[in-house]
Amino acid sequence: MGMDIAGVQGLWDPMPGWLDTASYGLPPRPAFEDLQRALADWRVGRTSWRPWNDATTRARAAFATMMGVPGEDVMVGATVSQMLAPVASSLPPGSRVVLPEEEFTSNLFPWAVSADVRTVPLDHLAEAVDAGTRVVAFSLVQSADGRLAPVDDILSAARAHDALVAVDASQACGWLPVDASRFDVLVCGAYKWLMAPRGAAYGYLSPRARAGMRPTAANWYAGSDPGGSFYGPPLRLAQDARAFDLSPAWFCQVGAAPALELLNEIGIEAVHAHDTALAARFLTALDREPTGSAIVTVDFPDAERRLEAAGIRSSVRAGKVRASFHLYTTPDDVDQAVKALTA
Incomplete structure (x- = not known):
């Protein structure tokens, strides 16, 4: 309830x-006030960065809870396009990606850079998925007009042809109940319905999706032990979705964690x-x-x-x-x- x-x-x-x-x-208000406190601390150097970083851990856990998936399958990022880029850039050359022609370009341009993109009207997306389709990508809720995608039909078509399913849930997470585990990839910019500062974003990466992905923005925060990943080789990344984390924009995460936790409480x-x-x-x-x-x-x-x-x-x-x-x-x-x- x-x-x-x-x-x-x-x-x-x-x-x-x-x-x-x-x-x-x-x-x-709890999110706004936490952010004001963090900014005040930053201004005078009252604290280390670690409390701000703790908010990232809280936000990741809250997003995982909201999406019904394990926290180890959730990545932390900044924008939708940035989170989709390693998925798209890891595709074999010439891979076909099918998308709605109305799609917001943050979930279109990353694919167009790396793959052979085909667009069709949203209502015909499921029937456009065929044996040559590597990925079908779409927004759960369309930005331009609020239409809900025919998810069941698209998933059935994708499964029939073994295509990956990647969804942008930025206009859905926070008001529409979502089970991210139905998809291979789900990304969400948190500054809309999740009511976070712009610069916080989260993504669900299934083990199936991660198996074919290269962490092209690898960094210390994506390390198996971030605190022990500041300097020098060898490459030592996390074995789960954290391998795809960006080093977090602290203040965005400070504002995000209370907002996501409140949504889960409501x-x-x-x-x-x-x-x-x-x-x-x-x-x-x-x-x-x-x-x-x-x-x-x-x-x-x-x-x-x-x-x-x-x-x-x-x-x-x-x-x-x-x-x-x-x-x-x-x-x-x-x-x-x-x-x-x-x-």
Whole structure:
């Protein structure tokens, strides 16, 4: 059972009208305050870096719990493209990767650099997977319009042809319940629905995926004993997903750990119910059908100007207004946005 959302909304301090978590999430107060303390300590040299590094360990564990996977299968990084790069660059030359044509480029360009990329409409992705497909890659939730991928169909097709499945879950983790173990690779930028500072990202790398990967950004933090990996040979990397870690951006991790832990305490099922109910309230009031996503798009005349004039912060994607609803969003935020569009 998750916590009552209304009972925890006081942990955030949003200006009314923030409907743009799909661009960046707002930190809960414990995360913001931990970050302020770390910055104050940094300013005067009050502490070593080790407490900041401990936050990385906490964040990794919290992400693993949220994704339902072992911590040793989780890597720590900074961005989606950086985490996908060693997967893509380890593919044999000429490997075919199939992706949606609408895909956000952080999960397209790394493959295009190293492989033979074929794009098709998301709705036809499963049928495009064939015997020549090495990897099928896609976002669980599309950035542009909030559509949920047909995961079961894509997984069935990939398994039938022994293709690896790599997903970008940046627009899903934090509101959509996700079992990362269903995939070979899952990566997530944490600054959206996980409400962390930008510069923290996490990835699930299955043993199957790791077997074919080269740790092209190997560093001391990826060592089997990071504290004993500062100087000199030989190469001595961790035997699990930590071999692919980046040396962490400390302050991003300081802000990430409390946010991820709070999400686990609340429960993603409860967050999902809250976020999608608000999205449905928004669409229903505009005579649109609810989509089951926390990210929605609407095409209204002069919508961007109307929302801006009312103090509603959202995004425009592909010519449509994109609105997104998360823990700190209230029914009043939704109703004010509807009023601005329909007045």
